[in-house]
Amino acid sequence: MALDKYERVWLTAVGGLIGSFMAALMVAYLIFDIRLPTFEGRIDPANLSNTKFANLGVKKLSENNYEVVMLAKMWSFDVGKDGGNPGAPPVVRIPKGSRVTFYVTSLDVTHGVYVEDHSINLEIVPGQIARQSIPFNRPGEFRIICNQYCGTAHQAMYGTIVVE
Ligand SMILES: [Cu+2]
Secondary structure, X not given: OOOOHHHHHHHHHHHHHHHHHHHHHHHHHHOOOOOOOEEEEEOOOOOOOOOHHHOOEEEEEEOOEEEEEEEEEXXXXXXXXXXXXXXXXXEEEEOOOEEEEEEEXXXXXXXXEXXXXXXXXXXXXXXXXXXXXXXXXXXXXXEEEOOOOOOOOHHHOXXXXXXX
16 A cells, blocks of 8 residues: 555654653553552442541551551541641651552532642542542652642641651
């Protein structure tokens, strides 16, 4: 089959573009360790006593592997006693080089979880559990921000992750 010269040029260009997009995805996955958020399951926000969310906090699963179980509500994040002073925005401490899996659900309205300078952006819908795993390789303080407008004190809804 004979291809027109310009058709060949366009096919090559499009093939190269798709190839570079695939390469960018592979680099994000394999080198930067970026994963998509996952829907973990459904939950009754009024009855959390027999669920993972009955024990909020930071759990060490193995060396450099942590789990953060967190509740979002109007207008704060709650990680239980591992978050520092009760009533104050939580401060979570994680050793540098750790992979952290977040489990988050909402008690009331839709909230968001975004961690400054990291590839995590969760929508926290009441009745659903959101999960995402991300690496923390650089030391520093990174804010956890609610990035879904959730009411009058939305701007006060934050926390901090200290990577040390
Ligand atoms: Cu909010």
